[in-house]
Amino acid sequence: xxxxxxxxxxxxxxxxxxxxxxxxxxxxxxxxxxxxxxxxxxxxxxxxxxxxxxxxxxxxxxxxxxxxxxxxxxxxxxxxxxxxxxxxxxxxxxxxxxxxxxxxxxxxxxxxxxxxxxxxxxxxxxxxxxxxxxxxxxxxxxxxxxxxxxxxxxxxxxxxxxxxxxxxxxxxxxxxxxxxxxxxxxxxxxxxxxxxxxxxxxxxxxxxxxxxxxxxxxxxxxxxxxxxxxxxxxxxxxxxxxxxxxxxxxxxxxxxxxxxxxxxxxxxxxxxxxxxxxxxxxxxxxxxxxxxxxxxxxxxxxxxxxxxxxxxxxxxxxxxxxxxxxxxxxxxxxxxxxxxxxxxxxxxxxxxxxxxxxxxxxxxxxxxxxxxxxxxxxxxxxxxxxxxxxxxxxxxxxxxxxxxxxxxxxxxxxxxxxxxxxxxxxxxxxxxxxxxxxxx
Numbered sequence: 001x002x003x004x005x006x007x008x009x010x011x012x013x014x015x016x017x018x019x020x021x022x023x024x025x026x027x028x029x030x031x032x033x034x035x036x037x038x039x040x041x042x043x044x045x046x047x048x049x050x051x052x053x054x055x056x057x058x059x060x061x062x063x064x065x066x067x068x069x070x071x072x073x074x075x076x077x078x079x080x081x082x083x084x085x086x087x088x089x090x091x092x093x094x095x096x097x098x099x100x101x102x103x104x105x106x107x108x109x110x111x112x113x114x115x116x117x118x119x120x121x122x123x124x125x126x127x128x129x130x131x132x133x134x135x136x137x138x139x140x141x142x143x144x145x146x147x148x149x150x151x152x153x154x155x156x157x158x159x160x161x162x163x164x165x166x167x168x169x170x171x172x173x174x175x176x177x178x179x180x181x182x183x184x185x186x187x188x189x190x191x192x193x194x195x196x197x198x199x200x201x202x203x204x205x206x207x208x209x210x211x212x213x214x215x216x217x218x219x220x221x222x223x224x225x226x227x228x229x230x231x232x233x234x235x236x237x238x239x240x241x242x243x244x245x246x247x248x249x250x251x252x253x254x255x256x257x258x259x260x261x262x263x264x265x266x267x268x269x270x271x272x273x274x275x276x277x278x279x280x281x282x283x284x285x286x287x288x289x290x291x292x293x294x295x296x297x298x299x300x301x302x303x304x305x306x307x308x309x310x311x312x313x314x315x316x317x318x319x320x321x322x323x324x325x326x327x328x329x330x331x332x333x334x335x336x337x338x339x340x341x342x343x344x345x346x347x348x349x350x351x352x353x354x355x356x357x358x359x360x361x362x363x364x365x366x367x368x369x370x371x372x373x374x375x376x377x378x379x380x381x382x383x384x385x386x387x388x389x390x391x392x393x394x395x396x397x398x399x400x401x402x403x404x405x406x407x408x409x410x411x412x413x414x415x416x417x418x419x420x421x422x423x424x425x426x427x428x429x430x431x432x433x434x435x436x437x438x439x440x
Contacts, residue, residue, distance in 0.1 A: 004032040005421055008105050010057060011039050011114035012090070015265035016333030018043055020136060020212050021114070023236035023410040024417075025052050031414060038104045038117075049241065055104035057117070058096035059089055072269045078151035078372075081351045086116070086199070091182040094118050098186065105129055110421055112210075115140045115203050118183045124205070125192045132420060133205035137332040138218040139356040141211075141228075142175070142200055144168035145221040151355040151371075168223070175200050208420050210413055213336070216403050217360055229416050232409030233336040237317040244318050248290065251309045257324040258288035258307075259384060267329035267350040268294035273375075274348070275300055278327065280377030282308060285384060290319070317341075325387050327380070330354030335361060342401020344368075344387040344394060348375050365396035 007028055009021045018039065025035035029052065037047050038055040042063050047054040074084045097119035105111055111129045113120030115136065124131035135141065139148040144167040147160055160167070175197055183198040196202035209228040211218075220228065252258070261278040263271055275291050275298055282289035288307040292314060293299055299310060316334070320326055320341035328334045330347040335357045338345045345367040347358035361367035368383050387393045 004034055005109035006034045006036065006107055007110045007112065007417065008036045008038055008055070008101075008108045009112040010101060010104075010117045010120050011037065012057070012117050013114070013266075014331065014333075016331040017114060017136065018046070019236035019238070019333055020134075020234040020409075021112070022047065022050055022052065022238075023234035024112075024413045026050065026236070027234075027410040027414045028417065031418070036104060036108075038101055046241070050238075055100070057100045057104070057119075059093040061089070069269075076267060076270045076351045078349075078351050086180070090116060090118065091180055094122075094180075094183050094186055098122055102127070110417065112417070113203075113205070118180060118198050118203075121195065121198065121202060121205075122183075122187060122190060122192060125195065126190055130207070130421065131205045132208045132210060132417065133203060134210045134212050135203075136212050137353045137357055138211075138213065138360060139353040140203070141221065141224050142171050143221040143223050144171055145223060146218065147171070148353075149356045149359045151349050151351050164223075208416065210416060212409060212413065213332070214339075214404055214407060214409070216364070216400060217336075217339070231412040231416065232407035233340070233404065234409035234413055235317070235336070235340065236410075237315050242313055242315065244314055245311050248309060248311050248314055248319070251290070252319075252322045255288055255307065257322060258290045259285075260290045260292065260320060260323040260326040261328075262292040262326065262334065263294060263329045263350075264331045264334040265294070266331055267354075268298065270350065271298045274298075276302075277375055277377045277380060279304065279308065281380035281384060284377060284381040285388075287324075287384070287388075290314075290323070292319075325384055327384070330358045330361075332357055336404070339364075339366060339397070340401055340404040342398045342405075344397045346370060346380070346383050346387060348372055364400055365392060366400055367393075 009025055011017050011021045021037055025037055028035045036053045036055050038057045041056045041060050044054045075081050101119045101123045105123055105127065108129055111120060111124050111131045113133045138146060142148055144164040147167045178199060180198040204225045207227060209225045211228055211230045212234055214232050215230045259282055263274060275293060278291060279300060291310045293310055293312060316337040320337055323343055325344050325346060326338045327346045327348065328338060330349045331354060345361060347361060347367055347369050349355040349358050350372055358369040362369055368387060370379065370383050
């Protein structure tokens with residue numbers, strides 16, 4: 001490639017939605033490109049602090065700790081949360097997001113989109129900017145061969161036995177009954193032909209779709225877009241943002257590997273009794289424990305024994321490899337970090353793709369799943385005891401962790417991005433040659 005390219009990556013959501021694009025952007029920057037991350041303003045400091053270029057993209061939301069608790073509860077409600085998020089916080093801002101992204105994409109050589117940045121496909125189709133779409137988790141493909149498992153329908157796992165023909169009919173029914181009307185209205189005003197339901201097939205670029213997860217986590221299915229390429233997880237640890245707390249480092253060095261309890265950067269705002277039950281479960285097992293509470297409102301009120309420690313946050317890559325088991329909510333970012341650490345996991349899904357991620361991890365033989373309503377100390381202790389005493393979990397986790405550590409998702413994604421852009425450059429050169437020949 002002759003020069004560095006201006007590549008706009010647009011995303012929206014929690015850290016699990018931001019970090020993969022930061023990892024790819026840093027890799028692209030290291031190769032001489034000029035990546036720009038277009039997302040909510042609440043991540044400006046984080047992105048610019050990593051040395052990356054930021055562009056604001058509405059909706060503009062306050063940091064989670066400053067948001068209304070009722071709103072966070074509604075977002076993370078298993079059954080109605082996705083609908084609330086889309087219809088109250090995403091779809092109504094598609095016009096503003098379109099205007100912001102049009103501005104951010106001026107002079108761009110490539111646009112890379114996240115599954116729910118619905119303005120992205122509209123900008124790509126309006127401007128003709130080369131476009132790559134991405135998915136972060138298998139659920140986004142809504143495959144009849146690997147049926148998605150919503151948090152409110154765990155029984156969907158059993159429907160897999162009915163086969164892909166039945167599942168396709170069921171998924172098609174869901175797609176027909178849910179349409180992003182506000183996105184369609186803007187599309188029609190812009191004069192863009194119908195390219196499919198924006199919330200489902202319409203999110204995918206017809207040229208290239210990057211599946212930003214590992215082939216060991218989910219394998220390609222016959223009904224995935226043919227232009228899909230699996231990259232591996234793009235890991236961004238952010239250890240430059242916050243070093244391992246000294247007290248935590250001393251704790252880790254002072255005894256046996258602990259159980260790590262965390263709710264990532266999304267479910268942590270609706271933790272309720274999660275940490276209280278976690279403490280009781282660790283006590284029942286006589287295990288050391290690290291509680292990543294994420295925010296002071298989750299700080300336990302009870303006096304903790306010396307074999308437990310509470311910290312706000314810590315870099316996952318450095319911490320999880322020191323644990324014996326990690327208990328988390330199943331967000332794709334935390335799930336991937338837990339799998340790469342090579343230790344067994346207990347996943348407690350709250351909402352969105354978390355149940356589906358938990359099911360994929362369970363099929364790998366590295367994890368067990370315990371739904372939120374059943375998260376009580378006695379049950380948690382039993383699940384952890386299974387993970388700790390049955391050797392197959394540790395063996396499977398260790399082998400999978402080694403495979404994931406051998407992958408470099410950010411580098412593979414960047415390779416595919418560069419190949420894609422080289423193809424466009426070759427096409428442009430060929431067209432220029434044809435135009436020259438016709439004139440002469």
